[in-house]
Amino acid sequence: MRRIFLISTFCCFLYGCSLGPEKPDDQDVWLYANPSSSQLSDSLLLALNNNLEAKLYGNINSLVVIRKDKLLFENYYDESFRNRTKNLGQASMAVLITALDLLIRDGYIENIQQNIVTFLPEYQSIFNAEPDKELITIEHLLTNKSGLSWVQSNAFPDNLNDLSIMKLQSDWTEYVLSRPLEADPGLRYVPNSGAGVVLARVMENALIDTDLLTYLKEELFGRIDIDEVVWETDPSGTLDGGSGLSLMTLDLTKFGYLLLNGGRWKKARVISNEWIFEITKTTLKLDNTINAGYGWWRFADGVLDLETNDLFFADGGLGQQLYIIPHLEMVVAIHAENYSQGFFNSSTFIFLSVLASLEPNEN
Template sequence: MHQLRSATKSFISALTGIAIDKGLIKSVSDPVLPFFPEYQINNNSDAKQRITIENLLANQSGLDCDITNSQAVGSETDMDYSADWVKYTLDLPMSDVPGGKGMYCSGNPITVGRIIEKQTKLKLPEFARQTLFSPLGITKFDWYFQPDSSSAETYCQLSLRPRDMAKFGLLYLNKGKWNNKQLISEDWITASLTKHSVVQNVNYGYLWWLKYLNAGGTRFDGFAAQGNGGQRIYIWPAQNMVTIITGGNFNQQSPADELLAKYILKGFTNYR
């Protein structure tokens, strides 16, 4: 098994869709704060009360949290060592309106994961096992989803075998269907892989990157779950292909996309 780092976020997106399909979450338009009546929210405001699940999925919460902005109040490291990652996230001041600028903030999907737990009455890994992993024949996985300081060095991340990462990609390539059974609604797959925001100058869906790579002068459009170190689950609809890369280039530039373009996508071009 290999750690997925932030590619885990795309699995949280899938589980959100499954929870909505099952009627356990009403819709992505649901406001977030009412799910957490146990919290006394700091920096509360009308804008914060308008944050929806969709805003979290599209990294458009408006909370002052952006991994690329050193001036942001929200810090992923501070969150990692805090007693409650969800409260840490929801306590942040607002730097934009909900649905505004796309800002990469790991507290957003963590909060969605906790909402799923509340609505399903199951721990997130168990809900994943029952509704996603078991139907896909995924029997080996490691997922400690405990959003507090006990996860400071493991990041609440999922670990899978590459072949099982590929199953997840194939599920999306086939519009939510696996062995003729619809595990995730086609509508959710479409919505997840539709542009909702722009994050780090890349189009962004519901915790999926809408990316393209160039190989030999040809543009290849795809969808990616990706994580620190070079973790990639890429879906290439036009090529009817899923590509998986795992890597250990943590906290540095990964060659994953270069490898894909140079050694895999190149095979789909006409040049020599």
């Protein structure tokens, strides 16, 4: 009895001497390393960091750089910090579209050629009023070719901007579907964040036994060690698939790292490689510089000085960007709040500065 007491006392002492039993409050995905260990210039990145601290690129919240399975650069600016979630803007739709693979895998959705009307019985009256809307498929939502009239541009005043008007409604899906058809579905490209809301509603209705956010947390975010997920909804409870997702920058980087590894996370398959190829391949050439995929974007050949143009990225509209460059084994995540700068914004130039820090024979 005395022996047990002594051993217990000793064990308590050992326990008390440790700093705490909790697991590291940290990521366990990448090794930490200095940029130079992965052929990036320390001095150039330090100069970039100084510029970011001096706000030369506007309101940049964070910059994370991963290369060759190592976390090389992670810093936060303008009162941001690692554990703060930040909105992804329109990059939310890229995440939602990527997650569509899970519903197809699990049989909730057969394929993206299915008409959305089959998933939206509660809006049958809208389809009845304009029967051609029944031709809209899931793929049309992914490619911004639904044919629905939509004014997205920030150049329009709020009262003429469909995005702003939609957000005043109680049911955003109803508002988007109620827009008149101005072209046959599949014919014309019109940027439409409302399509993300409709896609979220389609996915929500396709799920039989759970709600969409719970499903995504279990099947996607939870499997890639993302615990903190904030996804805004409209008043009716539908996820704002167009712009409502908020993640920590490091978690956004994890998502990019998943795609970099062809959909595998720590050797487990999460997203199919075929789907990643499908959504990131060029489906539309917007202009001489940018090509569009399903929610993902590519630079046109020759825009960047890269040996292989396999780069794809998600863009949030305010400088939130996630770049994946498979041949460089590199992910760059940026959170920012810079308004009205278009595709080539401050974040793009930050990314170009990161690329410029690569040793000459590395790109």
